[in-house]
Amino acid sequence: MGQAPRRFRFTPRKLGPRERPRLGGLSFNRLLPNLLTMLGLCAGMTAIRFAIEARWEPAVTLIVVAAFIDGIDGRLARLLQATSRFGAEFDSLSDFLCFGVAPAFILFLWTLHDARGLGFIPCLLFAACMALRLARFNAAIDAPAAPGTVPRPAGFFTGVPAPAGAGLALFPIFAALTFEGWGLDRLAAAMRHPVFSTVLLVAIAGLLVSTLPTWSFKKVKIPRQAVLLLMLGAAAYAALLVAEPWAALAAAGFVYMGMIPFSLRSYRQKLEAARLAMPSEAESPAA
Template identity: 35%
Template sequence: MTEQKPRNRGIYILPSVLTTFGLFAGFYSIIASINGDFTIAAISIMVAMLWDTLDGRVARLTNTQSAFGAEYDSLADLVSFGLAPALLVYLWGFSGLGRFGWLAAFVYLACAALRLARFNTQVGSADKRYFQGLPSPAAAGVIATMIWLKIWAFAFFDSDVISIGYIGYYLGAVITIICGLLMVSNVRYYSFKELDSKKASFRFLLAIVLSLIVLLYKPNIVLFTGFFLYLLSGPFITIIGINKRRIEKKKIKTT
């Protein structure tokens, strides 16, 4: 009978400090939303996403992963990518939609919490190439850049007969609910974790440089497009996988 190696329960300073930076960015986004600085609130969520990416990469590169770090990271993610985006969209435009507005924000928040809880229970057993469900940072990115881009900018134009703006707010609420439901779905999303161990080619590095140039020129447009395409990629990958399995089953039956 072999003894099981106990999980590392220590606290590593560097990843935890980076996680704290991300938590602060999420907290600052909440403060900015309360103060009505919605663009700053959206950008703060993007900053939190950067710190969230760095703490995971640093933990893997320095071999400082721990149970404490995983739990702390999830709690920080719930604030930065769950509560902060939900409060941002509600205060930005959903507060005028009545019950539907706060329900849309709550559905997103609840789904973010469920997604993070499920992720923690699957650590070590899930396929590292894919995420099960839309990652909470990506969902928060869709919402934050959607507001930063002001995709429903026509919400500011009113008519004497009907407030055209509410059409845009309802559209935003539907997108928010879709993001929440995709987080708790079984739709697969590419994780990009395999890129950590691969050598980058010259063309890949050139593509990154060009992408950064375009990003700096129109960050809100580029980021929203990227996050929205990633949101759509999950159903596309899942459908392709289902079709492949069906073809393989047919081949097995015919042989």
């Protein structure tokens, strides 16, 4: 008798972890901060378009939207561990357009063109100082601290940051829209005078490139007894922002300018504390 034919059963072999095919590319989590930065860039460009069409309210609203996006894209990148040199450079280029070029362009079309060719000078100065401020910020990322110097206290910007500078530059438009809504046409016309916007732009340009320390609000500690008061103030401001958005934005500029002396005092106190904490030359070990 002949032997029965053998039956072969095919069993698929499982691939090991190194043999499994992988798709190249970046995950969506790593792309999300850059996508937000792109949205902010589009908001700045669209604001320029609305300014050309003399639609001032949507123009300045989009600058505020770009500032909001700029405030969350960096924090989101750190949260998702998606920080990169490309993202930092892209964010700076977007900031230059949204907070350097767009506000100056809006103000020029809104009022400064009435000053003939002289109205373009403060706009150019503001944009140039914004570019210098962003370039200095990028250069400071890789610059090591000099040995023996007192470390700079954390939680402070050098000069006024870009979104705050754009908001301060647009203060005349916020105030004019507020006064127009309240029926105060004379005050609205005063806010639209080219001299006022010129002086304001030059002053803010100086603050952008200055070494004045300003709070970054990232590591500011709130006392426990002030937490409830802060939450109530935030709720009141949110209500004002809904009821009178232009008045709320104009008031934010006043509050920010009023906080600069306090941030300077806090910076000096922390710098002096860091200087006293450093060992003196006599206490340092001999080489």
